[in-house]
Amino acid sequence: MASVAHSFMKIFRGSSAGPDQIAAPAQKSKRLTRRSSGLAELAKSFASEEPLCVLDLGSTSAANIRYLTGRGHKLYSEDLLVASTEPSLATKDEAGKPALDSKRFLSDNLAYGPGQFDVVLCWNLADYLDESLVKPVMGRLWSLMKPGGMLLAFFHTHEAGPDAPCYRYHIVEGDILEMHHVDPRREVRKGPTGVSHTTIGTGVRLQRVFNNRHIENLFRDFSSIKFFLARDHIREVLVIR
Amino acid sequence: MDTPKTAEFAHIGKSVIVKGDLTGSEDLYVDGQVEGSINLQGNSLTVGPNGQIRANVSAKTVIVQGKLEGNINATERVDFRKSAIAVGDVITQRVAIEEGAYFKGKVDIGKPESPGGRSEFKTDRDTVSPVANRAAAGTGSPIPGVTGKTPVTDIKKV
Numbered sequence: 499m500a501s502v503a504h505s506f507m508k509i510f511r512g513s514s515a516g517p518d519q520i521a522a523p524a525q526k527s528k529r530l531t532r533r534s535s536g537l538a539e540l541a542k543s544f545a546s547e548e549p550l551c552v553l554d555l556g557s558t559s560a561a562n563i564r565y566l567t568g569r570g571h572k573l574y575s576e577d578l579l580v581a582s583t584e585p586s587l588a589t590k591d592e593a594g595k596p597a598l599d600s601k602r603f604l605s606d607n608l609a610y611g612p613g614q615f616d617v618v619l620c621w622n623l624a625d626y627l628d629e630s631l632v633k634p635v636m637g638r639l640w641s642l643m644k645p646g647g648m649l650l651a652f653f654h655t656h657e658a659g660p661d662a663p664c665y666r667y668h669i670v671e672g673d674i675l676e677m678h679h680v681d682p683r684r685e686v687r688k689g690p691t692g693v694s695h696t697t698i699g700t701g702v703r704l705q706r707v708f709n710n711r712h713i714e715n716l717f718r719d720f721s722s723i724k725f726f727l728a729r730d731h732i733r734e735v736l737v738i739r
Numbered sequence: 740m741d742t743p744k745t746a747e748f749a750h751i752g753k754s755v756i757v758k759g760d761l762t763g764s765e766d767l768y769v770d771g772q773v774e775g776s777i778n779l780q781g782n783s784l785t786v787g788p789n790g791q792i793r794a795n796v797s798a799k800t801v802i803v804q805g806k807l808e809g810n811i812n813a814t815e816r817v818d819f820r821k822s823a824i825a826v827g828d829v830i831t832q833r834v835a836i837e838e839g840a841y842f843k844g845k846v847d848i849g850k851p852e853s854p855g856g857r858s859e860f861k862t863d864r865d866t867v868s869p870v871a872n873r874a875a876a877g878t879g880s881p882i883p884g885v886t887g888k889t890p891v892t893d894i895k896k897v
Contacts, residue, residue, distance in 0.1 A: 558819070558836055558840055558841060558842040559836070560834060560835060560836035563834050563836070563846050563848075564834075567834075567846055567847070567848035567849075568848070572845060572846075572847060573845065573846045574844065574845045574846075575842050575843065575844065575845075575846065576843045576844075577841060577842075577843065580841060581843075678838065
């Protein structure tokens with residue numbers, strides 16, 4: 499019976515960081531590893547001899563830089579989640595509710611030429627980014643990607659719960675990611691008056707949960723979407739421009 | 740903190756502001772502000788925790804603990820410590836980034852600028868992704884199981 503169960507699990511192995519996730523060597527520092535089917539698909543492109551232009555929108559990762567540049571690809575790194583915490587972006591929407599100034603955000607960030615990137619690593623950005631920035635950012639990413647370019651994004655399912663921790667993702671090898679919990683950090687930022695403020699971030703919180711329809715709408719301008727349902731309450735999405 | 744002994748490094752203290760081109764043939768530690776350019780061919784630059792640089796930097800090794808806005812061309816190594824905030828493009832042989840460092844820009848490994856030469860920073864060239872080129876030669880999509888140009892959704896349990 500056990501062998502049947504084992505075979506069954508082998509069939510469905512793939513994107514997973516559930517109870518059977520690969521043992522992390524450094525549990526104390528909240529490091530986990532997970533297998534990523536979406537990354538495995540991308541890895542086929544990374545193995546290409548043709549140099550790719552890759553945009554990594556997660557936290558700055560030496561591992562990702564090493565992995566990608568070691569294969570001859572060009573890597574651009576931009577942590578949009580940190581950039582979205584800029585206090586001067588705060589504004590109000592038409593209904594008077596607090597929002598972030600998406601026009602200003604896009605003038606300060608993602609300032610690249612159109613059709614520049616072959617691959618965009620979005621990781622879990624959409625789940626944690628402020629609502630007012632999600633669609634504008636995805637629209638900008640569409641314009642920055644080459645036709646046929648690929649975008650990898652992770653979305654939590656409802657089962658993940660509102661306190662799902664935010665991770666930074668480091669590529670270990672073809673389909674293995676190491677995940678580090680994003681800890682609160684002290685940040686020095688300039689306020690609207692130009693005075694520097696030191697704040698202690700409280701970490702980032704899951705802003706919403708996208709269902710499949712939401713995800714399809716979010717990427718409706720792209721040509722195709724492929725979902726990978728994982729057992730750790732994550733949907734991996736690989737999108738083609 | 741990695742504050743070097745002043746006898747080993749030229750030292751710009753945290754109350755010092757320099758505007759202009761800074762050139763030298765010895766290692767430099769900057770804990771103040773520099774605006775312009777820094778050229779230390781064959782030597783290292785360390786930006787201290789209080790350092791604020793707005794300059795293109797050319798050196799053998801660049802270690803950043805503070806803030807650096809500008810392109811870095813390091814023939815040997817770039818080291819972003821956990822308190823680093825760096826915005827600009829990097830060309831070097833090796834990059835080390837501590838957890839918590841913030842970096843925004845392009846990384847190009849193994850192509851340091853030749854002495855006296857022009858920067859090798861380039862805009863990217865192709866208009867169609869090589870991924871797409873490969874797809875065009877095959878199924879029409881680089882993702883197995885996904886074909887066609889109209890929006891396609893493929894859900895896979897793994």
